[in-house]
Amino acid sequence: MRSTVSRRNLAVVRNLGILAHVDAGKTTVTERMLYLTGMTHKRGEVHDGTTVTDFDSQERDRGITIFAAAVSCEWNGHRLTVIDTPGHVDFSDEVERSLRVLDGAVAVFDAVAGVEPQSESVWQRADRYGVPRIAFVNKMDRAGADLHAAVASIRERLHPVPLVVQLPIGAEGEFSGVVDLVEMRALIWGAGGPADLPVPDELMAEAIRQRRQLEEAVAERHSAALTEFCEHAELSADTLRTALRELTRTGEIVVVLCGAAYRNRGYRAVARRRGGVPAVAAGSTSGGRGGGGACGRSVGTACRPGLQGACDRDRSTHLRAPVFRCAG
Ligand SMILES: Nc1nc2c(ncn2[C@@H]2O[C@H](COP(=O)(O)OP(=O)(O)OP(=O)(O)O)[C@@H](O)[C@H]2O)c(=O)[nH]1
């Protein structure tokens, strides 16, 4: 893939980690994001051993992630390096090494299980490294999926201020879309793909109620939003977006999105926050704190020797830090 992003312009370079407990769906979310950006032309599956980031033969045989794998792609004029990390406690050193270079992260949760032990552990580590996060409640299609229970467990066990910006449409096997509470539009997935539609009448009252709660929570924490809220008694989508982005960067809130990555539902919003660049990664101009920053590694370090075969597609798009296995 030919790069259109200047290699020198670190202002448009972002490292985005995907973190979670084992089996929450990190590799599946990563795979969908790579497909969305055009980095891949086919969505692989963990159980088929065809994902980009589970590149090692043991990972493919066992259907688990063992190594943190970094793949770079381009997205709205930014170079985004997505780092899929393992969830098994045995491989938590790989997560630790990834955290050092992250500009932001997506914490993935299982909509049935909510916060699980390893999500708690990686969350605390991300706190230690000051990595801004958004939460993606995945597997909304599973029996027993419950967004509000998952959010309650995030609040109780991880202690952030989670702000839900979507209202799910349907549940479990009937999960068919979300209402975007910022834009007040419905995204509904049908046979022909996702459709951007007006909020269904039967969900309008609940969507208005939840948007109001969101506006109040944002206005309490963001001064420009508070001013607008006092003057107009509501917040525009632009103000909400800007405030959510800024509050995410400072770690005052955690935006919560939901979906079912396996069914290709919801992951687009993860990538789309704020002008196509994930909100969690949108603020830094460091090009990754590993980009000659806190961890001291320099940009441009060659991919790991011995794994060059995996990097042949386009070495220039792969992460520089030799601590990572470069997949793809
Ligand atoms: N029903 C359902 N299954 C999913 C979804 N997303 C992922 N899965 C399945 O969950 C299993 C685990 O998914 P992975 O993407 O490997 O999870 P992971 O978090 O990367 O797992 P580790 O890297 O081993 O910690 C796979 O069988 C996926 O197909 C989803 O949205 N719904």
Ligand SMILES: [Mg+2]
């Ligand atoms: Mg995985």
